[in-house]
Amino acid sequence: MPLESTLRHLDSLYAGSDDPWNHRTSPYEQSKFAATLAAVGEGPFRNALEIGCGNGTLLALLAPRCHRLIGVDCIPRAVALARKAVAEHPHVSVCEACIPAELPALQPDLVLLSEVLYFLGEADIHQLAAWLLARRPRIVCVNWLGSTDESQDGTSAMQIFQTALGTTGRTTIHDRYRIDVFD
Template identity: 40%
Template sequence: MTASDPKSVPSSFFDETYRGSSDPWGYTSSFYEISKFRATIRALPKVQFKNAFEIGCAIGVITQKLAEKCDRLLSVDYSELGLEEARKRCANLPQVRFEQMQIPQQFPTEKFDLILFSEVGYYLTTEDLLETKQKIIDSLLPGGYLLMVHYRLPVESFILNGEIVHDSFLHESAQFLKHLGDPRKGFLMLDLARHHKRYRMDLFQRL
């Protein structure tokens, strides 16, 4: 798949992937994924958030960890099959609600003090990514945070890559978003350092 393709990756791609495995990306078994999730939670700039939004929750592995830091958490995904697993995993977390959404065509109307945009952007066309960027900006409360995490290298099923996704949020956004850099720099431990170069992490704050 290339950047010239006219449409973002559809939900049917993810449904088919989940039909082959309930955890196709190894979120519960891969040391890389477990380390990345640990780093993501540790990178959060506050102890507690009032209303957070997770874009691309998959089977809810990081949702469980994120929920501990949120009074309310809306987690969405393209795939209803993935959401079924996420609902089971987070059944004991009343502050979490799940919805099936095709971002950016569908987007919540409420405001958030934290948005997690992780491992989703490279499935979008450039046009859809820029629309997502604007909707994220519009949905963040003043002083609210955007944490982005994406794999850096190209993959066959990706339209874009993590570098393009993150750079698009840096481009022409200075009047809306303050770039706080890579929040991992202050806490890279041995297990994280083994993998931190494989993915990019950027923290922004809404002006």
């Protein structure tokens, strides 16, 4: 699916709901977030970045482990929702940006990519990986194992990402998703 089409699709999802994937209420999502936070580690992280933060549910859970945390999303409504979700955390900011073209000027020690890689094209994944390689943060990737409406699924996106990084991470396979950690 071309980027413009993907952005329209995500925009329409957020136009219809402030929680299109039921992040706040789904036991599956809560379990996945707990596994994600376990993979992230306790921290504290000096400068953390969540790319594709959506409505900010996971961003708010990550906030206590970070001295400074930036959430990034390309959908304006998601950015507004994420800002509300982290309003009680003054050390967290949320910005609207399309990744990888608009990556923030930051030297992160943690980057979280939760169900975002398959929204990127192969060239964008390579560009993101190059940005990460230049900074050497801990990277935690969460990818859905089912089919997507995108040009690739989580497994193929992760294969592209691993190739671009030149390494494989520690992988744990869960019921319907995988978590890869790169140190």
